[in-house]
Amino acid sequence: MSRYDLLGVEAQLFEQYPALADRHEKAARAGSEHIRGLIERSDAARGGDADAFAEHVASIQRSALASYAASVRGIVSVEDMVRWVRTRDALRLSAYDSLLREVDAPGAASLLDALEAVHDSGDASGGQATLDQALAAVADRCTCGYASTRNLPKRTCYVCAQAVTAVWDAEEQRVLLRLPALREAVDGVLDALVDRLAEIKLDPATEWSVVEHEQRKARHRLTRLNRAARGEIFDEMLTNWRELASAASHDSRPIARSVAKGAKRSGLGTARLSAIALPGNALVESRAKKRAQQR
Numbered sequence: 001m002s003r004y005d006l007l008g009v010e011a012q013l014f015e016q017y018p019a020l021a022d023r024h025e026k027a028a029r030a031g032s033e034h035i036r037g038l039i040e041r042s043d044a045a046r047g048g049d050a051d052a053f054a055e056h057v058a059s060i061q062r063s064a065l066a067s068y069a070a071s072v073r074g075i076v077s078v079e080d081m082v083r084w085v086r087t088r089d090a091l092r093l094s095a096y097d098s099l100l101r102e103v104d105a106p107g108a109a110s111l112l113d114a115l116e117a118v119h120d121s122g123d124a125s126g127g128q129a130t131l132d133q134a135l136a137a138v139a140d141r142c143t144c145g146y147a148s149t150r151n152l153p154k155r156t157c158y159v160c161a162q163a164v165t166a167v168w169d170a171e172e173q174r175v176l177l178r179l180p181a182l183r184e185a186v187d188g189v190l191d192a193l194v195d196r197l198a199e200i201k202l203d204p205a206t207e208w209s210v211v212e213h214e215q216r217k218a219r220h221r222l223t224r225l226n227r228a229a230r231g232e233i234f235d236e237m238l239t240n241w242r243e244l245a246s247a248a249s250h251d252s253r254p255i256a257r258s259v260a261k262g263a264k265r266s267g268l269g270t271a272r273l274s275a276i277a278l279p280g281n282a283l284v285e286s287r288a289k290k291r292a293q294q295r
Helices: 003-016 018-041 050-072 078-089 098-102 108-114 131-137 158-176 180-201 208-228 235-248 254-261 270-276 282-294
Strands: none
Touching (some): 003 018, 003 078, 003 282, 018 108, 098 108, 131 158, 158 180, 158 235, 158 254, 180 208, 180 282, 208 270, 235 254, 235 270, 254 270
């Protein structure tokens, strides 16, 4: 039993009980507004009193969960409530999920995710087309200096790392548009990886070495695909892609950094792989939830 089983149960109940989904949406919207307000008012999110900031976030989350629990009382049948509680109680809850013990309210796990203070509602590049534009969009949140000075540090901060990855991925997609056969093959490799990682996520007993093995297999497949297509790939097509790969190799996130460092060997597809490989990747999370719902 994993957390995704609980999220899967909640997704089913949202479909079954429209009123539950409506209360959840309102609670998520209100709670998120409170957390955004806290971030705007506090310097803690930029390296100040992080402990105080975390306490404030936890207080908002606890209050939101309690209010939500009160608002949905009586909506769900006794049988469905028992099902949700049993699923929750079968989990080994992390410190992050400890608040779930305080309420018996289907939808609480999904609500807690919606109230995550570091959640970014869009990609860190702000949808910008170039690296300069992407860095300018995050300059007010940058803590490594890269966004304002353009001097690449040994390790980029989180927001700059996200911006680089987003622009690198966009550039990769632009190049692959000129290589339809390779693009289709790369899509197949990475879609299969997302499927496999989603499957692994649903098994809490799986060791990290299994995840690493699947990622290595995907990198080897990308290497073979790029090698087979080398007659179609010209150096000038990859100038920007290689520069962005170099910037990505300074990522503060070890997994993304490791993948980027191997970009010269693994070739096109590596930018997207570096994002998929990160814990919490949205595609993997979404597919894991769907699998959990189908169990």
